[in-house]
Amino acid sequence: MTQLSYRAAFALIVKRDLMIAFRHRDDIVNPLLFFVIVVSLFPLGVGPESTTLSRIAPGIIWVAALLATLLSLDRLFKSDYADGSLEQMLLSPHPVFILVIAKIFAHWLLTGLPLILIAPLLAVLLHLHESSYGALMLTLLLGTPVLSLLGAIGVALTVGIKKGGVLLSLLVLPLYIPVLIFATSAIDTAAMNLPYNGQLAIIAAIFFASLTLAPFAVSAALKVSTN
Amino acid sequence: MLLSARGLTCIREERVLFEALDVNVSAGDIVQIEGPNGAGKTSLLRILAGLSQPYDGAIFFQDNAVAKQRETFHQDLLYLGHLPGVKDEMTAQENLEFNLALHGLDSHTAETTLAKVNLLGFEDALASHLSAGQHRRIALARLWQSQAKIWILDEPFTAIDKLGVEKLEQLFVKHADNGGCVILTTHQDLSLPAERVKKVTLAYRFY
Amino acid sequence: MMWKWLHPYANPEISYHFAGKVLPWCARLAAIFLTIGITWALLFAPADYQQGDTFRIFYLHVPAAMLSMGIYLGMAIAALSSLVWQLKLADASAAAMAPIGATFTFIALVTGAAWGKPMWGTWWIWDARLTSELILLFLYLGVIALHNAFEDKSLAGKAAGILAIVGVINLPIIKYSVEWWNTLHQGATVSKLGQPSMSADMFWPFLVCFIGFAFLVTALICLRFRTEILTRNSMRPWVRELVADEENAHAV
Numbered sequence A: 001m002t003q004l005s006y007r008a009a010f011a012l013i014v015k016r017d018l019m020i021a022f023r024h025r026d027d028i029v030n031p032l033l034f035f036v037i038v039v040s041l042f043p044l045g046v047g048p049e050s051t052t053l054s055r056i057a058p059g060i061i062w063v064a065a066l067l068a069t070l071l072s073l074d075r076l077f078k079s080d081y082a083d084g085s086l087e088q089m090l091l092s093p094h095p096v097f098i099l100v101i102a103k104i105f106a107h108w109l110l111t112g113l114p115l116i117l118i119a120p121l122l123a124v125l126l127h128l129h130e131s132s133y134g135a136l137m138l139t140l141l142l143g144t145p146v147l148s149l150l151g152a153i154g155v156a157l158t159v160g161i162k163k164g165g166v167l168l169s170l171l172v173l174p175l176y177i178p179v180l181i182f183a184t185s186a187i188d189t190a191a192m193n194l195p196y197n198g199q200l201a202i203i204a205a206i207f208f209a210s211l212t213l214a215p216f217a218v219s220a221a222l223k224v225s226t227n
Numbered sequence B: 001m002l003l004s005a006r007g008l009t010c011i012r013e014e015r016v017l018f019e020a021l022d023v024n025v026s027a028g029d030i031v032q033i034e035g036p037n038g039a040g041k042t043s044l045l046r047i048l049a050g051l052s053q054p055y056d057g058a059i060f061f062q063d064n065a066v067a068k069q070r071e072t073f074h075q076d077l078l079y080l081g082h083l084p085g086v087k088d089e090m091t092a093q094e095n096l097e098f099n100l101a102l103h104g105l106d107s108h109t110a111e112t113t114l115a116k117v118n119l120l121g122f123e124d125a126l127a128s129h130l131s132a133g134q135h136r137r138i139a140l141a142r143l144w145q146s147q148a149k150i151w152i153l154d155e156p157f158t159a160i161d162k163l164g165v166e167k168l169e170q171l172f173v174k175h176a177d178n179g180g181c182v183i184l185t186t187h188q189d190l191s192l193p194a195e196r197v198k199k200v201t202l203a204y205r206f207y
Numbered sequence C: 001m002m003w004k005w006l007h008p009y010a011n012p013e014i015s016y017h018f019a020g021k022v023l024p025w026c027a028r029l030a031a032i033f034l035t036i037g038i039t040w041a042l043l044f045a046p047a048d049y050q051q052g053d054t055f056r057i058f059y060l061h062v063p064a065a066m067l068s069m070g071i072y073l074g075m076a077i078a079a080l081s082s083l084v085w086q087l088k089l090a091d092a093s094a095a096a097m098a099p100i101g102a103t104f105t106f107i108a109l110v111t112g113a114a115w116g117k118p119m120w121g122t123w124w125i126w127d128a129r130l131t132s133e134l135i136l137l138f139l140y141l142g143v144i145a146l147h148n149a150f151e152d153k154s155l156a157g158k159a160a161g162i163l164a165i166v167g168v169i170n171l172p173i174i175k176y177s178v179e180w181w182n183t184l185h186q187g188a189t190v191s192k193l194g195q196p197s198m199s200a201d202m203f204w205p206f207l208v209c210f211i212g213f214a215f216l217v218t219a220l221i222c223l224r225f226r227t228e229i230l231t232r233n234s235m236r237p238w239v240r241e242l243v244a245d246e247e248n249a250h251a252v
Helices: A004-021 A025-044 A048-076 A078-083 A085-090 A098-110 A112-125 A128-159 A165-191 A199-224 B041-049 B072-076 B094-101 B107-115 B130-143 B164-176 C004-011 C012-044 C053-085 C086-118 C128-149 C153-182 C200-232 C236-252
Strands: B004-014 B016-025 B030-033 B056-061 B077-080 B151-154 B180-185 B196-200
Touching: A004 A048, A004 B094, A025 A048, A025 A112, A025 B130, A048 A078, A048 A112, A048 A128, A048 A165, A078 A085, A085 A098, A085 A199, A098 A199, A098 B016, A098 C128, A112 A128, A128 A165, A128 A199, A128 B107, A128 C128, A128 C153, A165 B130, A165 C128, A165 C153, B016 B041, B016 B056, B016 B077, B030 B041, B030 B164, B041 B077, B041 B151, B041 B180, B077 B130, B094 B107, B094 B130, B094 B180, B107 B130, B130 B164, B130 C236, B151 C236, B164 B180, B164 C236, C012 C053, C012 C200, C053 C086, C053 C128, C053 C153, C053 C200, C086 C153, C086 C200, C128 C153, C153 C200, C153 C236
Parallel strands: B030 B180, B030 B196, B077 B151, B151 B180
Antiparallel strands: B004 B016, B004 B056
């Protein structure tokens, strides 16, 4: 029996998840639409006054990104759990954390990356300060993987629970708070034309910490959920 | 001793399913777990496969604790449970290719293996268009390529016709003769000679 | 190995009886310390020269806040021992400790708000400590909700345990980020909920109150642990005997 290398196993899972998602395009498009709609609600709720909007734009975009990611997390393990593929992955000869990282990476490609690409458009809608665009993209680039990684922990814990969706929000949103704080602060700091390396460095640190630790929590949680 | 379990106790939702159970499976064994519904057959199989943790007790693969060598154990394990592990969005062939590749087998054999389970002509059909029985056959197809020594199968004959059941039984005997073992549950009678099949009976316990 | 002495307590029955012995002592000590501490704090300790008598709520707020975090840490440590050493008993720790921790967090929030009203005229202020306590409350509620969502209690305990461990790792990061956030948006209000430098005649009543609450928490945890052990082992013969003995005692 040929033993797949870590890289081959990773690629196998990513390819499969991407293939499934592209045949189910709703799963990709709906969270994006949600992102756009939620952001559009704010001018309607707060008033279209330009200075107000540009003041709260970083927070709105980031909170909307958090919520859109939450919506999309369901896809991560639920369908595999329901049809038995998850069990088979847990029983395969590969370490579970490789499979977990592969699935989370595929999730980020399908959720985080589109969010990053659409964000500038939404920033225009909210009159985001011009010097903030770079900070917006960088914080999203570093932050959205963290959202996928931490969110995966919540999904893994709730995948076996019926109607686990609302519970998922309660579990995951408090964990998102540090990224939210530092990301919005970086964008605000950029608006004042000040350097925001400090905040970026902290987000990067959170990213590396979650990259190394979250897969273990996810594996442990999946083993409990498939018990 | 290929697979052995010592002192297994399983408690599900406050009910003790079985207590201090020992199971010993050697190469060449075909073991049937039998008992009424709710006696814990599926739970026992899942514990033997390492999917569920028992309340007490441990599983040993070739006399080494499974808990300490998961990946080695998984290389020699094939488990098919109630759920077939077939994705609706992929075709029959894509599903089998993925299953084979995931377990380190050659995915190029997928097409010919589908023929062995009478799914010739259905290779490019999306699994969402296939029946539950056909899903099960996609899952079972792996048996023909598997090099794992231990086969743990939960009701493998569900939705399989008589001819298919016979073919499977022959496959089990061949596998056992080659030094592997098969542990299964089934509601049907196995048409294998009685001396070939060892039985483990679980009783239904109320508490 | 040095953990051998712990092994007997992995047995639920032994732990049940051990907790039963510890409980009355903790309860008595709690009563003593709290009576002394609270009377001292409320009646005899000096009033703060700036805040007057409203400061006295500090003696309730700060111990509650410290214990709320201590209980979370304890819960996470117990969960870790459950996962690493397979101590079955520790599965019950999330169920036993989370509600107590959540209550103390809630007390900290309410006393914080009560302190705030005479200070700033509002019932709530987003200062670093109150915001962290609020997030801690969400973390506790998450653990409790996750535990309740599983039907099988031992799986519930494991899942809640994993969440507790993830939470405890995140807790310092969350606290740090909230403090940082607070300094950014400081504005005109300066938080007085930060501990003022305590003079000796404030420190001692504070310590007595804190010790009293700590004993109270231990007593409550013992009580809840015993309940959890009974629930999870309801089908075991030793529990049935216990129930039968109780029934006989009452019958007589």
